[in-house]
Amino acid sequence: MLLAIETSCDETSVAVLDRDGSVRVNLIASQIERHQPFGGVVPEIASREHLQHLFPLITRALGDAKLGWSDVDRIAVTAGPGLIGALLVGVAGAQGLAYGLDLPLIPVNHLEGHIFSAYLQREGPSIPLPERFLSLVISGGHSSIYDVRDGVITMLNRTRDDAIGETFDKVAKFIGLPYPGGPQIEKYANAGHIDRKRFHFPMPQFNEKSADFSYSGIKAGAIRLAREHNISATGDPQLLADFCATFQEALIDQLFDRLDTIWSQLDAPKPAEVALAGGVAANGSVRQRIVDWGRQHDLIVRVPEKRYCTDNAAMIGFAAMQKREAVTDPRRVAARSRVQ
Ligand code: KG4
Numbered sequence: 384m385l386l387a388i389e390t391s392c393d394e395t396s397v398a399v400l401d402r403d404g405s406v407r408v409n410l411i412a413s414q415i416e417r418h419q420p421f422g423g424v425v426p427e428i429a430s431r432e433h434l435q436h437l438f439p440l441i442t443r444a445l446g447d448a449k450l451g452w453s454d455v456d457r458i459a460v461t462a463g464p465g466l467i468g469a470l471l472v473g474v475a476g477a478q479g480l481a482y483g484l485d486l487p488l489i490p491v492n493h494l495e496g497h498i499f500s501a502y503l504q505r506e507g508p509s510i511p512l513p514e515r516f517l518s519l520v521i522s523g524g525h526s527s528i529y530d531v532r533d534g535v536i537t538m539l540n541r542t543r544d545d546a547i548g549e550t551f552d553k554v555a556k557f558i559g560l561p562y563p564g565g566p567q568i569e570k571y572a573n574a575g576h577i578d579r580k581r582f583h584f585p586m587p588q589f590n591e592k593s594a595d596f597s598y599s600g601i602k603a604g605a606i607r608l609a610r611e612h613n614i615s616a617t618g619d620p621q622l623l624a625d626f627c628a629t630f631q632e633a634l635i636d637q638l639f640d641r642l643d644t645i646w647s648q649l650d651a652p653k654p655a656e657v658a659l660a661g662g663v664a665a666n667g668s669v670r671q672r673i674v675d676w677g678r679q680h681d682l683i684v685r686v687p688e689k690r691y692c693t694d695n696a697a698m699i700g701f702a703a704m705q706k707r708e709a710v711t712d713p714r715r716v717a718a719r720s721r722v723q
């Protein structure tokens with residue numbers, strides 16, 4: 384059994400996985416309510432919350448899985464990227480356990496966790512990984528498309544400024560919606576009949592043939608429109624719904640515009656599978672669009688279970704399983720806020 388720990392941002396999570404990728408337990412202690420009064424994650428609060436919740440959560444995870452320490456043969460932990468103080472709690476905790484119990488400790492890149500998350504199932508073994516797939520990681524901290532071949536991950540684009548989830552969160556905060564903003568914007572975007580012509584967001588383009596994302600222009604445009612039209616969480620509900628729907632659509636349109644560019648630039652043979660990942664992958668419109676896009680291109684589409692979209696330890700454990708070598712000296716594992 385593998386015990387996995389995730390503490391990179393604002394959820395403390397512990398999971399237990401079987402060798403075949405079945406998730407026995409995946410517990411998440413969300414800190415959202417603690418950060419909500421501040422409109423975003425406060426790193427110092429995050430570290431203290433992880434410290435308070437991590438060990439009780441590990442005990443509960445083993446209890447729920449009806450396992451003892453003798454059943455655990457490996458430990459995996461998110462080593463980065465993320466908030467350094469938050470990462471340190473998980474890494475130091477995992478190091479102590481691995482050292483004390485003489486178990487191998489596997490450091491995991493948080494993004495790799497997201498990348499493979501679409502292959503985890505709600506119940507039963509994981510879906511077998513294909514030789515190659517395209518992965519769209521869309522979260523609060525990252526927006527990138529990757530080509531994953533035999534477990535080797537190549538980044539095909541990145542964002543030049545804000546991440547897609549960050550853009551959802553910042554604009555939501557400006558109009559007075561609680562953190563995290565993505566699910567809130569989605570809720571209002573689905574509220575009733577929408578006038579899609581009322582607001583317009585231009586599609587940012589770079590001169591060269593770059594497929595990079597850029598979300599800061601849409602963010603600035605949204606804030607300007609919200610100010611001009613007095614759009615707020617407590618204001619005119621129709622205006623709010625029209626705004627949220629068009630803003631959400633502009634963010635998603637850019638995602639698919641860049642995906643089209645990347646797809647046209649890829650040499651044949653192209654991947655036969657495309658997978659979605661990250662917090663924004665929980666969005667219903669994104670999920671529908673990737674299914675349609677995959678169908679158009681005759682691809683297998685993997686959409687993660689919603690529980691595996693936002694940060695969770697199951698995906699960290701599963702990414703650890705994809706690594707060939709485990710680190711045997713836990714003292715060699717280090718937390719890093721940035722990872723190349
Ligand atoms: O993957 P995640 O939990 O954390 C990072 O690694 O960043 O992603 C969190 C992000 C937040 O920006 C949140 O607003 C966004 O995912 N998110 C959504 C939805 N659910 C979460 N964005 C749009 N629609 C959603 N339903």
Ligand code: ZN
Pocket residue numbers: 493497522523661662693694
């Ligand atoms: Zn994440």
